[in-house]
Amino acid sequence: xxxxxxxxxxxxxxxxxxIKLKRASESLSSRVTAEFSKSQISESQFGVLETLxxxxxxxxxxxxxxxxxxxxxxxxxxxxxxxxNLVERVRGVEDRxxxxxxxxxxxxKLIEQIFPDHVKRITNEFSNLxxxxxxxxxxxxKKLGKKEPN
Numbered sequence: 001x002x003x004x005x006x007x008x009x010x011x012x013x014x015x016x017x018x019i020k021l022k023r024a025s026e027s028l029s030s031r032v033t034a035e036f037s038k039s040q041i042s043e044s045q046f047g048v049l050e051t052l053x054x055x056x057x058x059x060x061x062x063x064x065x066x067x068x069x070x071x072x073x074x075x076x077x078x079x080x081x082x083x084x085n086l087v088e089r090v091r092g093v094e095d096r097x098x099x100x101x102x103x104x105x106x107x108x109k110l111i112e113q114i115f116p117d118h119v120k121r122i123t124n125e126f127s128n129l130x131x132x133x134x135x136x137x138x139x140x141x142k143k144l145g146k147k148e149p150n
Contacts, residue, residue, distance in 0.1 A: 032125060033046070087107050
């Protein structure tokens with residue numbers, strides 16, 4: 001469904017593209033992340049576990065930046081993962097104000113268990129696009145995501 005807005009051709013085209021992008025993104029995301037409920041984790045919690053698994057320990061601010069969450073939100077996400085013993089906060093030895101977030105053994109086991117199926121779901125979802133279309137989509141999304149505000 002496109003926009004019903006009665007504006008200029010340029011405005012209608014942009015709104016229509018935005019609506020289609022948003023709907024596709026939301027639809028895809030809900031299908032890909034539906035399995036997280038079986039592990040009782042949210043999409044944000046998965047993002048933290050996956051990021052720590054692939055990049056190693058990070059401070060909360062870096063983690064928030066990686067998964068595009070605000071400082072307040074990332075604190076809550078980490079608090080909840082810490083309650084489940086999936087991550088731990090570690091104070092720096094030289095600067096005790098610096099705290100990094102680390103995967104625990106349980107966190108590592110969980111992400112190693114659920115990540116392969118997550119990759120399979122994403123691969124399956126993108127299978128209706130050719131490799132060339134996937135590459136073009138990635139380039140267009142990157143271009144759109146990097147645009148500086150006017």
